[in-house]
Amino acid sequence: MNEYPPIEAHGLVGDLQTCALVSRDGTVDWCPFPDIESPSVFASILDTERGGHFTVAPETAFEAEQSYVDRTNVLQTTFSTEQGEIRLTDFMVPTKGDIGGDGERAFYRKVEGRDGTVPIEATFRPRFDYGRAETATTARDGTVVASADETDDRVTLSSSLDFEVEDAEATATASLTPADAYWFVARYDPDAEVSDALPDQVLENTVEFWHDWVHTCDIEECIFEGAWHDLAVRSGLALKLLTHEETGSICAAPTTSLPEDVGGVRNWDYRYNWIRDAAFTVQALANLGHTYEAMRYVNWFLERCHAGDPAEIQPLYGLHGETGLTEEELDHLDGYRGSKPVRIGNGAADQRQLDTYGELILAVSETARFADIVSEDDWDALRGIVEYVCDVWDERDAGIWEVRGGPKHFVFSKVMCWVALDRGIAMAEENVFDAPTDRWRDVRDRIKSTVLEEGYDEGNGYFLQAFGDDDTLDATGLLVPVVGFLPVDDERVRNTIDAIQAQLTSEDGLVRRYDGDDGLPGEEGAFLWCSFWLVNALALSGRIREAEDLFTSLSGVVNHVGLLAEEIDPESGAHLGNFPQGFSHIGLINSALYLAHAKDGGESTTKPMGMRLGDGISLGNTE
Template identity: 40%
Template sequence: MDTLHGSSPFPPIADYGFLSDCEVTALVASSGNIEWLCLPRLDSPSVFGAVLDRGAGRFRLGPADTFVPAARRYLPGTMVLETSWGTPQGWIIVRDVLLMGPWHHENELSHTHRRAPTDYDSDHVLLRTVRCVSGELQITLDCEPVLDYGRKPVNWSYTGRGYHQGLATAEGSDLRLRLTTDMRLGFEAGRAMARTLIREGETRFVALSWTEHEPPYTYDDAYKRLVWTAHHWQHWLARGDIPDHPWRGYLERSALTLKGLTFAPSGALVAAATTSLPETPGGERNWDYRYSWVRDSTFALWGLYTLGFDWEADDFFWFIADVAERDEELQIMYGVDGERDLTERILDHLEGYEGAKPVRIGNGAFDHRQNDVWGAVLDSFYIHIKSRDRLDDRIWPILVRQVEAAMKHWRETDRGIWEVRGEPQHFTSSKVMCWVAMDRGARLAELRGEPELAETWQAVADEIKDDICTNGVNENGIFRQHYGTDALDASLLLIPLVRFLPPDDPRVRATVLAIADDLTVDDLVLRYRTKETDDGLAGEEGTFTICSFWLVSALAEIGELQRARRLCEKLLSFASSLGLYAEEIDPVSGRQLGNFPQAFTHLALINAIIHIIRAENHQRHPGTSPADHSLRRR
């Protein structure tokens, strides 16, 4: 058990490196432990689950007696993680990667992919390589998978490759893990182990594979496949259109992270790679985020289109279109292949990250009524169609059904954008998103050549706006969380971002500044005050990083560019050493909290940085229209 980080055996959440092949994801601690890997999909039960319980499986490769590396980084423009280790005896470099390769299904149909095939595909291989750059060093390999979230220990056996390959199986599981290496393996119960002395100029490799795709059998082959994967990521990133700006690196890492959180077979973007990393240390605010939220689609499509990643934006759009076409009642979230039933269960046998219980799989919010979902879908459709200037015949009936649902339900209560588990309310942000549904619907009806329908829908949009401006604003001209309170809510920052009101409206300015002044801790934004909001849970929570980035965007919108830039600089300083973000930040310690890495946070980062870049460009070129630098290309 690793006890590097004070009294806790668990690494800080921000300590983890993130790997992906766009079908599965992995988290790698700085100690060399792979502590999270779910197979065969990113939402499957874990094989390595030490991030939630130190006995739930791990896979370490590194120096025998040293656990703190000298340095870590991603190879530039890639998802290849490099860790450097130094001791008085020698130095080694370990590289970890989930391999990508050429498309594997030339002679047979893939039964997993619904989106258009690309030139590349997941290899279903986790590769770890070691190179000794000076001196000599004892290295150890310790691979201990425990399947089904730590409930099923494996049995190891040798294959026809003798001491260089092991096969792990578990009773009651169809999953078969192969461990292939140029080191000599030995087995102790559920552990595959190797220990060897590596000298200057020497190399070693180990590959964990879980399908019929072949792993590398030599270091040379392993290195070639690592290089192919690195080049794949660099070529993918080069397709983008990322501004030449001092913050370019944050945009690039966010883009790579979002691509890594995409499930390539369906195009779904998951909220995060993990489940039950706590929002409050030791608390109960622990959720499974390995699903795709419809509300993420608006910011995802805007961010991906803005950075030039149209293919990925299109794939996510069609994933949303698929479920919207299939389901009469649209859910707020889905499984990565469009699954509807995400019934929540508690894994009592797991200790939880630093004792934070319960550990949950599934997400009970999947059947919540959240009235913002129609606005998210319509805004997504609008962004997609505006990027193409055509309205697909398949899309029109889906669009009509969503607009009509918003028109039917906008007067009803819901649980709001934060999925509160208290009593439903008339949340202002939900009403705003219903307005978005009607407003975008009316615009698209005009594009479609349906003027009467456009007029009808616009009339409802105007009715919703009047209702919000009458009931959703307090006596000081500040928008309120819901109609029954004067409490603030960070979701109100969306009001200028979705163009509900112009940024120079006094109510918009008053709301943004009230949130900046009264809903922050050391400048970082809370979702809401837990003492003022019945969210059905106990305890406090940290500041939500997405909300802080929303504040950057909103400040830029209302002309407070200097304040926006200062806050953005502060938020960027809280990135992990690898440029990654969880869901929350403790404003006092800077500690990251919640599931990791968090897609919504990286989407909001892109939004905020682009806002500042466009505002700076407008300052330098005042002759241009502010609309040229606005949030959306409208």
């Protein structure tokens, strides 16, 4: 291997504990084991020589198409050559359900002939611990065993083809006719019980698992009806793959160090659970009907609330609740298309981000709309968080964007402190919980008056990124009406929406996060989550035609199998950043919800944030 495929040229498969990227050329070029935040076994997307890969593809030139088996996370790649056509089916066995053996961690690949006679080659080249460990590989009687001398890592590959090994790389060749099919089953833990089921039965069971889980509805009555229904369903399936079944936590993305600026240093590890995403994730999952996942997700955060002092709550955690996410640079890897450094861990875990408290309380509040989840003990912890916010809301922090240029008085952080108090008051009163609500109201009012005085630029007519940052516009201003800080028909909200459209938005409706300096060299692309925020703000404003046109344009940037990265290059349309990105898919689902609700005149019983607050919101008309 010596070329890097485009980031968007991938599908995703997973087993609810880890994930793998499979490119359209038949290569597994990213897969950590045993968990999504574990060291990689295949990482050629970060270094084509040292990273390791697992490829099954024609030996001759080909064209490829990739798609999912309908309403599943089973991926199929069809290769067309001059000699004929073959199909590769990829999936991992979900760890939830009785599909494989007890505790089996397996990656299944099936290649079958469809037309003509096509020569193929399979290359199995694991490289453990991000390519840092020495790999020993042997092959015998249809089984390849790869192990790392420095660790206990071991992967076995079973196949009916005979493999030859050279330089710790196993290869096999065959010619496929329509009568031929070969299976490759890679297992991470060879000591686990191996399924007695034939691979075709495991495939059938996996398809059935996804069909049982996926969003189902009467399409004519579904809130997501119309052209965006299938995109919302696919986004729900992607979010499920990012969910860790053992804990209920959800990672922001399954990859590390895919660049926001190709060739630059904006490369981060996103395989962790951010509180920042919580409320919007709950809204997305619940409205797709996945309330079990939404409740487990919030309960995971409630466990963090019980852990101790609110001052020690982190912006992000490991998927098992780990707090020590020390950032490390892997100098031996070249990085995607020379984008260095490659990072593991994330230093933002040590940052102070005051918006985190509002996002946590908001997530609990949103979940309480459909489930009774807050116990007296939970409330004691939540009350402690609101009390802490009363004491620290007027201090500086790193903000939602985790800037590394020093703490500031970020406007969005203040707004979310207001949200923590606002939702805390509502929960206390609705549930008759003990709380100093009079004090909380006083502090809530002080936060609002301070933000309106110091965070809104009267001259330019928009909310600033931070107090004193003249002319620095931030897309988080789009969330002011969504979280209920101001009604959407407030002149300051309307002005901010217009300013973001004029200054941060490309002709295709792609929105940049901000226009200020963040302390890092290089430039990033447009942020998809912010782009979906604009859809929501327009829908809330009654500018439904604009919102619909923008959402249609954004829907056009999904890749060939319906997945989204973190960012889009406005000029080339290339995907940038870690892939697929959870909050991009959360944004797509929620924007479809806002639009559907706005278009039916607010009559739907499914009401997203901002449309249930009654703060002078006018849906307007559809013109």
